[in-house]
Amino acid sequence: MTTDHALTTEKLTVGYGDRVVIESLDLLVPPGRITAIVGANACGKSTLLRSMSRLLAPRTGHVMLDGRQVHRMPAKELARTLGLLPQSPIAPEGITVADLVGRGRNPHQRLLSRWSRDDDRAVAAALDATHTADLADRSVDELSGGQRQRVWIAMALAQQTELLLLDEPTTFLDVSHQVEVLDLLTDLNATRGTTIVMVLHDLNMAARYAGHLIALADGGLYAAGPPAEVLTEECVRAVFGLDSRVIVDPVSGRPLMLPIGRHHVSVARA
Amino acid sequence: MSTTTLAAVTRGRVRRDRRRRAVLAALTLAVAAMVVVSLMVGRTFYPAGDVLRVILGETVPGASFTVGELRLPRTVLALATGLCFGMGGVTFQTMMRNPLASPDIIGISSAASAAAAFAIIVLGLGETGVAVFAIVAALGVAVLIYLLSFTDGVAGTRLVLIGIGIAAMLNSATAYILNQAGQWDLQAATRWLNGSLNGSTWDETLPVLAALAVFGPVLLSRARSLTMLQLGDDTAAALGTRLERTRLVAIVAAVGLIAFATSATGPIAFVAFLAGPIAARLVGAGGSPLLPSALVGALLVLVADFLGQFAFDIRFPVGVVTGVLGAPYLIYLLVRTNRAGGSL
Ligand SMILES: Nc1ncnc2c1ncn2[C@@H]1O[C@H](COP(=O)(O)OP(=O)(O)OP(=O)(O)O)[C@@H](O)[C@H]1O
Ligand SMILES: [Mg+2]
Numbered sequence: 001m002t003t004d005h006a007l008t009t010e011k012l013t014v015g016y017g018d019r020v021v022i023e024s025l026d027l028l029v030p031p032g033r034i035t036a037i038v039g040a041n042a043c044g045k046s047t048l049l050r051s052m053s054r055l056l057a058p059r060t061g062h063v064m065l066d067g068r069q070v071h072r073m074p075a076k077e078l079a080r081t082l083g084l085l086p087q088s089p090i091a092p093e094g095i096t097v098a099d100l101v102g103r104g105r106n107p108h109q110r111l112l113s114r115w116s117r118d119d120d121r122a123v124a125a126a127l128d129a130t131h132t133a134d135l136a137d138r139s140v141d142e143l144s145g146g147q148r149q150r151v152w153i154a155m156a157l158a159q160q161t162e163l164l165l166l167d168e169p170t171t172f173l174d175v176s177h178q179v180e181v182l183d184l185l186t187d188l189n190a191t192r193g194t195t196i197v198m199v200l201h202d203l204n205m206a207a208r209y210a211g212h213l214i215a216l217a218d219g220g221l222y223a224a225g226p227p228a229e230v231l232t233e234e235c236v237r238a239v240f241g242l243d244s245r246v247i248v249d250p251v252s253g254r255p256l257m258l259p260i261g262r263h264h265v266s267v268a269r270a
Numbered sequence: 271m272s273t274t275t276l277a278a279v280t281r282g283r284v285r286r287d288r289r290r291r292a293v294l295a296a297l298t299l300a301v302a303a304m305v306v307v308s309l310m311v312g313r314t315f316y317p318a319g320d321v322l323r324v325i326l327g328e329t330v331p332g333a334s335f336t337v338g339e340l341r342l343p344r345t346v347l348a349l350a351t352g353l354c355f356g357m358g359g360v361t362f363q364t365m366m367r368n369p370l371a372s373p374d375i376i377g378i379s380s381a382a383s384a385a386a387a388f389a390i391i392v393l394g395l396g397e398t399g400v401a402v403f404a405i406v407a408a409l410g411v412a413v414l415i416y417l418l419s420f421t422d423g424v425a426g427t428r429l430v431l432i433g434i435g436i437a438a439m440l441n442s443a444t445a446y447i448l449n450q451a452g453q454w455d456l457q458a459a460t461r462w463l464n465g466s467l468n469g470s471t472w473d474e475t476l477p478v479l480a481a482l483a484v485f486g487p488v489l490l491s492r493a494r495s496l497t498m499l500q501l502g503d504d505t506a507a508a509l510g511t512r513l514e515r516t517r518l519v520a521i522v523a524a525v526g527l528i529a530f531a532t533s534a535t536g537p538i539a540f541v542a543f544l545a546g547p548i549a550a551r552l553v554g555a556g557g558s559p560l561l562p563s564a565l566v567g568a569l570l571v572l573v574a575d576f577l578g579q580f581a582f583d584i585r586f587p588v589g590v591v592t593g594v595l596g597a598p599y600l601i602y603l604l605v606r607t608n609r610a611g612g613s614l
Contacts, residue, residue, distance in 0.1 A: 077510075085508075089501060094555035096282075096286070096555075098282050102556075120283065124280075133274075
């Protein structure tokens with residue numbers, strides 16, 4: 001339904017101050033698919049998403065969207081194509097859910113344009129999709145962590161971009177809401193062709209929902225490809241320093257990672 | 271999407287829009303009413319007809335001097351500085367996402383005031399020179415605070431603490447200037463330390479009106495981007511806001527408003543600090559706070575000045591009245607953040 005957008009990084013190096021976080025990374029986000037990025041804490045996942053959405057300028061290298069450098073694109077134009085939900089967004093004190101979701105319409109509004117019917121429609125659709133319609137008039141401050149997370153996702157949906165980057169969209173959510181959010185993103189991908197890139201900590205959810213898995217280790221690419229190829233015992237050891245068993249998930253047929261800690265291990269280690 | 275959700279969303283938005291418009295209309299009316307009252311009421315009462323004739327340029331015995339020369343410039347200056355403080359204050363609070371980061375708390379008003387006092391008392395400059403001094407000093411302090419507390423985005427607590435320190439330094443500098451010049455009379459002292467409208471003239475009022483005409487529209491044209499900054503840098507930028515440009519324009523315009531107003535009346539205590547939160551209470555947190563805050567600022571100054579002149583046996587300068595109003599709120603904010611274990 002939508003045009004497929006090619007998002008790539010070329011020899012991308014980014015960091016903060018004199019500290020390099022990601023070095024010379026070549027990456028390709030497959031258009032029209034769901035990509036999950038996994039990696040240990042502080043390995044640079046959020047930094048990568050921030051750089052891909054132009055919030056952080058590259059030291060060297062480029063982020064390219066459809067053959068153009070993201071960091072040279074006009075801010076609003078980019079924001080109509082590519083959306084980002086940051087890891088810990090901030091809600092203004094006292095704002096209502098509907099108003100917060102409405103802020104997602106910003107890139108579609110001109111300097112003096114009035115709020116349009118389309119804006120209302122986009123907000124309503126986003127509220128419905130995230131099951132937050134009955135919260136619309138509540139103040140965001142009063143919501144539970146999970147409700148708030150769904151409202152933030154609604155805001156990103158109201159932006160109606162064909163590319164959507166989400167930084168840990170399932171944190172704070174209970175297991176059924178996690179599945180619901182991931183199902184919702186899958187629907188979005190299936191019906192509208194939205195390209196989705198998400199950082200997930202739950203490897204099994206990542207393997208199940210993503211068609212393309214990117215494993216980062218220390219600011220570099222460890223592996224990228226279909227989950228069955230990327231999520232291996234070796235990969236888990238290299239990326240997380242953790243012993244594990246990877247079996248076939250009887251529900252989805254995708255890989256399923258079972259960690260091996262120091263306790264509660266009844267079967268002999270491989 | 272379901273039609274019931276769409277209907278509910280539309281209804282909610284229309285309701286919030288209506289509330290905003292109603293509050294703006296009520297505030298405008300209240301400000302207009304205070305202007306009229308300030309012109310008519312005083313030691314002598316002049317009916318609306320007399321006031322109108324004076325404004326239209328006719329000579330009315332008694333009223334021509336009292337209303338035309340005393341009350342009119344004072345009232346217009348009260349209105350203009352109130353608008354400036356209200357809009358400038360909420361710009362900083364919005365941009366820094368912190369009600370304590372208002373220019374009168376973090377030393378920007380103090381800088382303007384110290385520079386204005388220096389320019390008038392020590393150098394003997396006229397209105398334009400004073401305003402230039404004030405704006406340069408205020409911008410300087412704004413940049414200094416920004417640099418000292420800047421760590422990739424704006425750090426809340428650090429900024430506020432550094433700002434409070436700078437404000438204290440500048441206030442003692444002002445006191446020192448007043449002292450050294452051998453002009454330590456109550457009039458000058460209250461003006462440059464607390465803010466006062468006593469002895470307002472058109473010469474002081476016109477530059478403030480000009481500043482309002484220039485910087486007001488500039489800020490209003492950035493209203494949406496400014497409210498986007500409340501979402502934090504990442505979200506705002508991801509939604510197409512140009513952070514640096516918005517901040518630059520907002521800082522220059524807000525400092526301009528504050529500096530011009532301060533060089534005319536001194537830093538009328540807490541108006542910049544109070545206007546934004548009061549306006550947010552009234553209109554809700556959804557839209558831009560600029561216009562409602564400007565009106566609340568004007569109302570605060572007009573009411574405080576009126577009370578200061580006539581409510582008590584002795585006359586209090588406007589800054590003393592707003593100071594008494596604002597201090598409890600400052601304490602409340604500090605207590606609340608302290609209780610929540612949060613940062614300032
Ligand atoms: N604003 C910043 N200024 C300086 N350093 C930063 C900043 N943000 C992140 N870093 C550093 O960059 C590195 C990568 O951080 P990043 O947030 O990208 O990690 P992450 O992979 O998203 O981790 P997590 O899984 O914990 O979210 C970390 O060492 C972090 O300390
Ligand atoms: Mg992260």
